[in-house]
Amino acid sequence: MPLNPEKIGSVQAAVLISMAIAPTAVIVIPTVSIGASGQDAWLSVLAAWPLGIGFALLYGSLSRMNPGVSFFSWLDSRLGRVVSVTVGLLLAQYYLSVASVTIRELVNFLSNELLQKTPVVVLSAVPILIAVYAASGGIEVIARVSVLVCTGMIVFLALGIGLEFNQMQPRFLFPVGDAPLPRLIKGGLPSVGWLSEASLLFILAPYLSKPRRSTAIAIAGVSLATFLLLTVVLVVLLQFGPELPGIMAYPMFGAAEIIKYGSFVERVDLVFICVWVATVYVKLCIFVFGTVHCFTQSLRIKAVKPFLWTTSLLIFLHSLYSWSDEATFLHYQKSVSTAFLITCNVIVPALVWLGLKIKRRPAASAGESP
Amino acid sequence: MKLWNALFRRRRGQGNSQQRKAAKQDGRSGKAASRESEDGLSEDIDENLRTIVTELGGSDDLTIRKIDVSGADSIVVAFIYIDNLVDSAMVNQMLLHPLMSEIDDTPSGESSEEWYRRVRDRALAVGRVHEMRTAREALACILEGHTIVFLQGSAVALAADTSGGDRRAVEEPGTQTVIRGPKEGFTESIKTNLSLIRRRIKSPRLRVERKTLGRLTQTQIALVYLHGIAKASIVEEVRRRIDRIDTDSILESAYIEEFVQDAPFTPFPTIENTERPDAAAAGILEGQIAIIVDGTPFALLAPVTFVRFFQSSEDYYQRFGIASFLRLIRYVAFFVSMLLPAMYIAITTFHQEMLPTPLLISLAAQREGVPFPAIVEALLMEITFEVLREAGVRMPKVIGPAISIVGALVLGQSAVQAGLISAAIVIVVSFTAIASFVIPAINMSIAARLIRFAMMILGGTLGLFGIMSGLMVLLIHLASLRSFGVPYLAPLAPFVWTNWKDAFVRMPHWAMKKRPPTIADGSNLVRQSGGQKPKPPGRKSKF
Numbered sequence: 030m031p032l033n034p035e036k037i038g039s040v041q042a043a044v045l046i047s048m049a050i051a052p053t054a055v056i057v058i059p060t061v062s063i064g065a066s067g068q069d070a071w072l073s074v075l076a077a078w079p080l081g082i083g084f085a086l087l088y089g090s091l092s093r094m095n096p097g098v099s100f101f102s103w104l105d106s107r108l109g110r111v112v113s114v115t116v117g118l119l120l121a122q123y124y125l126s127v128a129s130v131t132i133r134e135l136v137n138f139l140s141n142e143l144l145q146k147t148p149v150v151v152l153s154a155v156p157i158l159i160a161v162y163a164a165s166g167g168i169e170v171i172a173r174v175s176v177l178v179c180t181g182m183i184v185f186l187a188l189g190i191g192l193e194f195n196q197m198q199p200r201f202l203f204p205v206g207d208a209p210l211p212r213l214i215k216g217g218l219p220s221v222g223w224l225s226e227a228s229l230l231f232i233l234a235p236y237l238s239k240p241r242r243s244t245a246i247a248i249a250g251v252s253l254a255t256f257l258l259l260t261v262v263l264v265v266l267l268q269f270g271p272e273l274p275g276i277m278a279y280p281m282f283g284a285a286e287i288i289k290y291g292s293f294v295e296r297v298d299l300v301f302i303c304v305w306v307a308t309v310y311v312k313l314c315i316f317v318f319g320t321v322h323c324f325t326q327s328l329r330i331k332a333v334k335p336f337l338w339t340t341s342l343l344i345f346l347h348s349l350y351s352w353s354d355e356a357t358f359l360h361y362q363k364s365v366s367t368a369f370l371i372t373c374n375v376i377v378p379a380l381v382w383l384g385l386k387i388k389r390r391p392a393a394s395a396g397e398s399p
Numbered sequence: 400m401k402l403w404n405a406l407f408r409r410r411r412g413q414g415n416s417q418q419r420k421a422a423k424q425d426g427r428s429g430k431a432a433s434r435e436s437e438d439g440l441s442e443d444i445d446e447n448l449r450t451i452v453t454e455l456g457g458s459d460d461l462t463i464r465k466i467d468v469s470g471a472d473s474i475v476v477a478f479i480y481i482d483n484l485v486d487s488a489m490v491n492q493m494l495l496h497p498l499m500s501e502i503d504d505t506p507s508g509e510s511s512e513e514w515y516r517r518v519r520d521r522a523l524a525v526g527r528v529h530e531m532r533t534a535r536e537a538l539a540c541i542l543e544g545h546t547i548v549f550l551q552g553s554a555v556a557l558a559a560d561t562s563g564g565d566r567r568a569v570e571e572p573g574t575q576t577v578i579r580g581p582k583e584g585f586t587e588s589i590k591t592n593l594s595l596i597r598r599r600i601k602s603p604r605l606r607v608e609r610k611t612l613g614r615l616t617q618t619q620i621a622l623v624y625l626h627g628i629a630k631a632s633i634v635e636e637v638r639r640r641i642d643r644i645d646t647d648s649i650l651e652s653a654y655i656e657e658f659v660q661d662a663p664f665t666p667f668p669t670i671e672n673t674e675r676p677d678a679a680a681a682g683i684l685e686g687q688i689a690i691i692v693d694g695t696p697f698a699l700l701a702p703v704t705f706v707r708f709f710q711s712s713e714d715y716y717q718r719f720g721i722a723s724f725l726r727l728i729r730y731v732a733f734f735v736s737m738l739l740p741a742m743y744i745a746i747t748t749f750h751q752e753m754l755p756t757p758l759l760i761s762l763a764a765q766r767e768g769v770p771f772p773a774i775v776e777a778l779l780m781e782i783t784f785e786v787l788r789e790a791g792v793r794m795p796k797v798i799g800p801a802i803s804i805v806g807a808l809v810l811g812q813s814a815v816q817a818g819l820i821s822a823a824i825v826i827v828v829s830f831t832a833i834a835s836f837v838i839p840a841i842n843m844s845i846a847a848r849l850i851r852f853a854m855m856i857l858g859g860t861l862g863l864f865g866i867m868s869g870l871m872v873l874l875i876h877l878a879s880l881r882s883f884g885v886p887y888l889a890p891l892a893p894f895v896w897t898n899w900k901d902a903f904v905r906m907p908h909w910a911m912k913k914r915p916p917t918i919a920d921g922s923n924l925v926r927q928s929g930g931q932k933p934k935p936p937g938r939k940s941k942f
Contacts, residue, residue, distance in 0.1 A: 155864075166875060167879075173878040174892070177891060297753075299753050302863075303867045
């Protein structure tokens with residue numbers, strides 16, 4: 030995507046960061062965290078938050094150094110072309126991979142729960158086409174859509190909590206602090222991995238209307254995502270207790286499924302599923318944009334449109350053929366995903382930061398146009 | 400007295416029909432004619448008349464009145480105008496009669512220059528008199544309904560604005576009726592329409608910029624805005640886009656709309672149109688720019704945002720509570736109009752479990768025996784309804800009710816009884832149709848109609864997932880739209896709090912202190928002073 034003159038506000042950027050984390054995390058975290066930490070899963074998620082803030086500080090400090098300039102141009106000027114291209118391609122691969130995982134997660138869910146007979150190819154093609162359309166509109170369009178969808182998500186989450194209130198049992202949360210530390214860490218690690226996706230800030234930095242607020246934006250995005258995760262984990266725990274969610278595929282929707290008021294309000298889980306699908310679309314739009322941005326900016330490619338289509342095709346094929354079945358995908362999610370996220374989002378930026386500390390050189394001119 | 404036949408008898412006799420035919424042709428000869436008429440007017444009155452008549456191809460509705468007072472000081476004056484474009488009474492009373500009096504009072508030995516000045520300053524009793532130096536200028540004025548006065552010995556003609564003729568009177572607008580509020584609507588006359596706006600905004604800051612568009616139609620248009628309230632950058636952009644238009648005809652404001660809109664392929668309107676002078680005035684007062692086009696009662700307003708299409712002028716004439724409630728109903732109706740048939744298809748085809756059991760059983764019983772799947776059934780009914788609606792618009796009014804009877808009884812009741820469709824789909828399609836009429840702006844209603852069909856196909860193929868995907872595409876599309884640079888989804892995205900007071904609800908007038916900053920000039924946003932909330936006299940604060 031070319032860096033266009035359109036800017037995004039601080040609230041929009043914070044929402045974009047939280048929408049890069051929450052949509053897929055709310056599906057996986059309740060199962061994994063409650064499975065590991067039992068009724069203390071919410072403590073695991075809460076414990077991940079300070080680490081998320083730490084990531085936000087790292088990303089914020091790196092982003093503030095290059096106001097108005099793309100992350101890769103800035104890296105080029107500070108650490109050289111080889112480093113900028115290497116980091117660019119690594120991050121492009123990361124965004125591509127997360128986009129494929131997102132599609133696969135959505136498709137698996139749809140094929141299991143909603144559209145069993147619809148070919149997987151169709152279910153995968155629809156979201157990627159939508160993401161291409163959004164990404165071609167630029168980050169400002171995605172930011173506007175993400176704010177609206179996030180607002181809708183919060184409204185429906187509140188509505189869901191209201192409707193599920195009569196089924197919640199606070200006794201499921203007790204005793205507090207029963208889980209030993211290793212289980213708490215195991216339960217919190219996936220959340221840490223997901224919160225590291227706040228590294229999206231590197232891509233957003235040149236588009237920010239107020240780049241000096243980078244750190245605050247990252248902290249707000251991480252906090253909003255943690256709040257959403259915490260709410261979902263608590264809702265699931267309060268309804269199903271510490272045992273069931275660990276063996277449930279989609280406990281969040283299971284909670285909505287049991288809503289029943291009279292003979293009229295029942296099986297409203299589909300409404301919540303629709304809202305969740307919209308949030309996944311937003312995440313996908315962000316990551317497709319991120320893939321193309323990293324690829325074109327690090328290699329200084331001007332003609333972006335062809336690469337938008339080709340990388341999207343790559344994402345589509347990646348999501349279809351990288352995991353032979355659902356079990357392989359689940360294994361990837363549980364064993365590989367967190368390590369991969371932390372490598373790309375924490376270790377790489379930390380190395381960059383270290384490199385900058387070692388090799389101090391004058392910064393690129395602040396007035397350089399993106 | 401029509402003299403042109405006599406004047407050109409000789410030329411016709413010579414069989415110069417080829418030239419006349421050429422003059423009657425459109426564009427090509429028009430260009431040639433304009434080049435020819437670039438020449439200045441002659442001092443010879445006959446030559447000038449000949450040029451004009453030739454340019455107009457000897458058109459029969461051209462009227463020439465030549466006055467020739469023979470004597471020692473021969474005076475020759477000629478009037479030329481097009482019948483029906485001028486107000487004949489005005490020509491007689493304001494031009495002919497005073498001129499005859501002036502001729503009587505003319506002292507002998509007066510030079511042609513003195514005579515010209517006398518006629519210009521004293522004899523033409525109309526408001527707007529222009530001097531014409533070329534035949535091209537004179538022709539343009541004649542076609543606008545002016546009367547041109549040629550004087551022997553003067554190379555300058557006078558154009559008196561006598562435009563008139565039969566025009567529709569100011570009536571109640573047909574498309575935007577209100578229960579409470581002004582009953583005046585725009586007419587096809589640009590003069591009337593401008594006066595209707597001027598009567599509402601009596602401010603010296605109201606600017607009117609007139610332009611002529613259409614090489615053949617020479618349509619008069621006017622940009623109307625409030626200086627200092629409309630953003631100068633937007634005014635300039637509107638001006639630039641209008642100046643860029645190069646076409647031979649402008650017959651309605653829709654022509655201009657298609658030339659100047661931001662997104663040419665969107666189903667959503669990015670320019671508002673109104674038949675109501677009060678709505679146009681309200682828009683101008685908020686910083687919009689009105690484009691009035693001669694020959695149509697529909698004025699354009701730009702820039703515009705999505706929420707504006709759900710506002711009716713009556714919202715501001717009724718109490719704010721009911722106005723807000725009705726506005727929310729309109730938003731609901733928009734979604735119903737767009738999504739209800741698609742939801743029906745998706746739920747009955749893919750997600751039956753969403754329905755309460757008694758309703759599901761009832762629906763299943765109704766659909767038993769219906770040979771078509773839900774999507775075919777719904778598409779058939781929707782297309783039938785669209786046919787009925789189109790027939791209702793085109794049919795002569797006398798047989799209009801027959802269409803309603805045929806539609807309601809034959810196509811509705813009989814089709815259900817015959818087992819072709821279920822009763823539920825009749826209810827769904829009827830409610831959808833009624834909901835589409837709730838939207839105040841017909842162009843937004845049309846957008847919902849078009850999107851409905853796409854949504855039905857998505858709902859029929861991918862269920863609620865398809866509908867959700869369609870909605871996402873719509874949302875992305877709406878977020879990417881702009882109207883003259885103003886984000887279409889404002890004040891939703893980007894979020895602009897000031898605009899929220901008049902977006903989904905209508906706050907009381909005293910609470911809407913500022914104009915919408917997305918449209919109006921940022922330096923002049925304050926509409927009224929604060930602290931105007933009414934209080935009963937003598938009442939003190941409880942705190």
